[in-house]
Structures are given as C-alpha cells and as structure tokens.
Amino acid sequence: MAGGPPKALPSTGPHSLRDMPHPLAGSSSEEAVGGDSTPSPDLLMGRSFGDKDLILPNGGTPAGTSSPASSSSLLNRLQLDDDIDGETRDLFVTVDDPKKHVCTMETYITYRITTKSTRVEFDLPEYSVRRRYQDFDWLRNKLEESQPTHLIPPLPEKFVVKGVVDRFSEEFVETRRKALDKFLKRITDHPVLSFNEHFNVFLTAKDLNAYKKQGMALLTRVGESVKHVTGGYKLRTRPLEFAAIGDYLDTFALKLGTIDRIAQRIIKEEIEYLVELREYGPVYSTWSALEGELAEPLEGVSGCIGNCSTALEELTDDMTEDFLPVLREYILYSDSMKSVLKKRDQVQAEYEAKLEAVALRKEERPKVPADVEKCQDRMECFNADLKADMERWQNNKRQDFRQLLMGMADKNIQYYEKCLMAWESVIPLLQEKQEAK
Structure with missing residues (x-):
C-alpha cells in the first residue's frame, strides 16, 4: 500500500499489564481477561488534546521518548528499516504467504502470521501460525470487548472490494493481505492493544478454534460495564473538545x-x-x-x-x-x-x-x-x-x-x-x- 507503516510507539517494557488496575475493571483485577488495565485517571487527565507529553494509558511512554532497554541480543536483529525515529521496538508481526484451502463445505484463504518479539509475555522469540479472515474478525471483536475505551483499527470489508469480482483472485487476495498486515501492525504499534491477552493468543496459539470455544463464555468486566450502558440515559451536552472531534469525523468521512x-x-x-x-x-x-x-x-x-x-x-x-x-x-x-x-x-x-x-x-x-x-x-x-x-x-x-x-x-x-x-x-x-x- 502506498501509505507506509505508522510511526513506531515505545512499548511499556517488561511489566505485565495485569499488575495495573483499570477504572473499568471490577474490584478484583484477577477477574479481568486480557490484561486490559490502565493507571489512575488522575495521571491521565488535565492534558490538552494536542499535548505532546500526554501520558499514555497502561504506563506507555509518550511518542518521541526512548523505551526501556532490552537485555536480549535478539532486539538488535529485530530493527525495522522503516523505523523513522530510530526507536527500538520489541514486537514485529507480518502477514504473508496466502494459501487457498478447498474443503467439502467451504473454500477459504489462510495467511501466515509471523511474530518476533523480546517481550516476556511471549515464551518463544518467534512464532508462525496460519489464520483466516474470520480469525481476524474474532480478534477485533475481542479487542472491542476488552478495550472499549480504545480505538480498534478497522478490518477490510469481508466480501466487498470494489473493482474485484472473484474473492479468490490474486488481486483480491493480495489487497486483503496488505490490509490484514496493516491491521496487525496498527495493533502492534499501540502501547495498550499490543499487550492484550487475546492478541497474544491470536499470534501464538496453534489451535485458535479451541481457544475460541473455551473463551466463548468469558466476557471481561470492562466489556460488560460498557455493554450494559444502554440508551436509558441521554447526554445533555458533549464537551467541546469531543464535540469538535465528532464534527471533524463527520466532515472527514x-x-x-x-x-x-x-x-x-x-x-x-x-x-x-x-x-x-x-x-x-x-x-x-x-x-x-x-x-x-x-x-x-x-x-x-x-x-x-x-x-x-x-x-x-x-x-x-x-x-x-x-x-x-x-x-x-x-x-x-x-x-x-x-x-x-x-x-x-x-x-x-x-x-x-x-x-x-x-x-x-x-x-x-x-x-x-x-x-x-x-x-x-x-x-x-x-x-x-x-x-x-x-x-x-x-x-x-x-x-x-x-x-x-x-x-x-x-x-x-x-x-x-x-x-x-x-x-x-x-x-x-x-x-x-x-x-x-
């Protein structure tokens, strides 16, 4: 794609997100799934929308500062050529090698997901798994449930790609591969989403279907707390800064x-x-x-x-x-x-x-x-x-x-x-x- 990868963001280092409380979680942080925690909002508020030194949630360091150093020599081998500001990164994900699978009931495409990382959350320095589109869709839904306060990157539309009729054609598959690769890179570059437990499972689990069945009955307290905020309440006035964001998004779209x-x-x-x-x-x-x-x-x-x-x-x-x-x-x-x-x-x-x-x-x-x-x-x-x-x-x-x-x-x-x-x-x-x- 002509649009290059987003600017790399420093990671939160080796600390586990599960050690940090989140205002949206329940009284017990152990009940939350996915490590979706954020420090006290007192540390986060009081900054203007354009402040460059805005403290990032979950202990993330602001863009433009150096992230904690890693003791592993593998980090030197994981430097990306397109790291514009020379920041060190500790998680790299690529989507490639699409393959067509023809079964009795359906035909689908899988993509190879290669992950390299020096984070302590990963047991191995490198993983390689295969995922289909519905697996990416599962991941995005889980991120929305467990991280409702964050912007989740969009997935490419499932069937509609303008100008392409055959969804198994090389052009369609390559366009989708690029979009899925960018989707994962957006998550990887996020200082909160990249530490989500569901994202970790998506990148590492050999049998993702088994995890899906196991986790179907598990909804995080974060997701529940927001999901149950129904339309029974009517907002009086949206704050000016968020009203400006809404107006901008309408015009932009x-x-x-x-x-x-x-x-x-x-x-x-x-x-x-x-x-x-x-x-x-x-x-x-x-x-x-x-x-x-x-x-x-x-x-x-x-x-x-x-x-x-x-x-x-x-x-x-x-x-x-x-x-x-x-x-x-x-x-x-x-x-x-x-x-x-x-x-x-x-x-x-x-x-x-x-x-x-x-x-x-x-x-x-x-x-x-x-x-x-x-x-x-x-x-x-x-x-x-x-x-x-x-x-x-x-x-x-x-x-x-x-x-x-x-x-x-x-x-x-x-x-x-x-x-x-x-x-x-x-x-x-x-x-x-x-x-x-």
Whole structure:
C-alpha cells in the first residue's frame, strides 16, 4: 500500500499489564481477561488534546521518548528499516504467504502470521501460525470487548472490494493481505492493544478454534460495564473538545467518501480508455501491411500506442491497489472512532444521571456513593484514552496520506513520462520518410 507503516510507539517494557488496575475493571483485577488495565485517571487527565507529553494509558511512554532497554541480543536483529525515529521496538508481526484451502463445505484463504518479539509475555522469540479472515474478525471483536475505551483499527470489508469480482483472485487476495498486515501492525504499534491477552493468543496459539470455544463464555468486566450502558440515559451536552472531534469525523468521512466515489469513476473511465487503446493500436499495425513507404511509421505508431496502454494499465493498477484501499481504510477508521465516541457519551450520560439522583436526596450534604465515583473514573478513563488514541490516529493519518499523495504524484509523473517517450520515439521515423522524399 502506498501509505507506509505508522510511526513506531515505545512499548511499556517488561511489566505485565495485569499488575495495573483499570477504572473499568471490577474490584478484583484477577477477574479481568486480557490484561486490559490502565493507571489512575488522575495521571491521565488535565492534558490538552494536542499535548505532546500526554501520558499514555497502561504506563506507555509518550511518542518521541526512548523505551526501556532490552537485555536480549535478539532486539538488535529485530530493527525495522522503516523505523523513522530510530526507536527500538520489541514486537514485529507480518502477514504473508496466502494459501487457498478447498474443503467439502467451504473454500477459504489462510495467511501466515509471523511474530518476533523480546517481550516476556511471549515464551518463544518467534512464532508462525496460519489464520483466516474470520480469525481476524474474532480478534477485533475481542479487542472491542476488552478495550472499549480504545480505538480498534478497522478490518477490510469481508466480501466487498470494489473493482474485484472473484474473492479468490490474486488481486483480491493480495489487497486483503496488505490490509490484514496493516491491521496487525496498527495493533502492534499501540502501547495498550499490543499487550492484550487475546492478541497474544491470536499470534501464538496453534489451535485458535479451541481457544475460541473455551473463551466463548468469558466476557471481561470492562466489556460488560460498557455493554450494559444502554440508551436509558441521554447526554445533555458533549464537551467541546469531543464535540469538535465528532464534527471533524463527520466532515472527514464525507470528504473521503466523495474522493472515493470520484476516484472510482476516474478508474472506470481509465479502464474503458485502456480497452479502446488496445483495439486502436493493432489497427495501425494491420494498416501497415497494406502500405509500402508508410509501413515503418505506422508500425511505430502501433508500438507507441501499445506502450501507452501498458503505462496506463500500470497506473490504474496502482490506483486500485494502493490509493483506493487507503481511502477505504480511513473511512472505516472514522466509523470506529465514532463508535468509541458514542460509548464515551453513554458513560458520561450515566454519570450525569447518577449525579442527579444523588442531588435529589433530602440530605444537606449527601455522600457520593461508590458507584458514582466508579462511573466518574470510567468517564475520565474514556476521555484520556480517546484523546490519546485520537492524537495517535492523527499522526498516522498525516504520515499515511503524505506518502499516499506523494506516491500518487510520482505514479502520474511516471505515466506521462512513459507516454511522452513513446510518442517521441515515433518522430524520427516520420522525419526519415520526409527527408527521403
């Protein structure tokens, strides 16, 4: 994909997340599944949305600072070439080697997931497992359940990839492989999601289906606490900073949707033009067989049009495989962010309702119940996590679209240069015939 990998974020080091309490968890942290814990919201609040020194949840260090050093020599072998700021990373995941499986009841594609890590949460330094799309979908659902305060990266749509009819074609499979690879890299680069227990199982378990059946009855307290916040409460006023985020996401999705539709039409017209060029060029070649002196120039024009056709085909392929998927990913990303924002609003509405109930009591100085304080902690945790994830998402978006637009400019320049060279190659043939006269 034209959009490069997001900026690497420092890890939280060797400490287990299960050792840290989370305001959304129950009274006993041992009952939470997946190690989804966050420090006290008092440490997280009070920072503006754009602050660069925002403390990350779960003890993560802010972007731009060095992460804890690792004593393992394996870390030196796990340096990525695209680590822009030279930060050390301790978890690397790649998706490759798609394989088609034909069974009696179904046909599906699996992908090889290769993981290398120096984290103490992993028993081995390297793992290799195979996963299908529904396994990725299971992982995302589990992350949403166990980490409701965080933005979960979107998955590519299951069946709809515009311009591709056969979901088992090489083009479809490769486009999906790139999207799934980026999905896992987004999680890997997140200082909280990358430590989730479900993510660890997804990367390491040989038999994921057995774990799925075992964990079907297990829902984390975090997921339950948010899932049961129903629409019984109505939010009075969304805070200005979160209202601005909501307005921005609406406009952002609208603009990207418009660009996506126009880009689709452009690609469709380019494909139609390509079909015409492929019929247009051979006509000159057939004509040259009937001409004597014009045979060579006509063959030259035919070859020129063939070269232009090849260049145009490369351009449309680049637009379809690199440009459109990034647009679609960020449209889905905005939907994911809106979902987290809505959950935050529900928690705030619940908190406001509880405060009203306390205020209506006859006591002069009513004591704030524990459930109200817990609800306040939950809301503050949502605020901190959402702002941190929004800032991280904005940084990734700027980097992705910068590379995407630069790549698109380069591809168009290359296309027109190839066409120019093709037509310039015909001029000497025409000039030779004129001088011969």
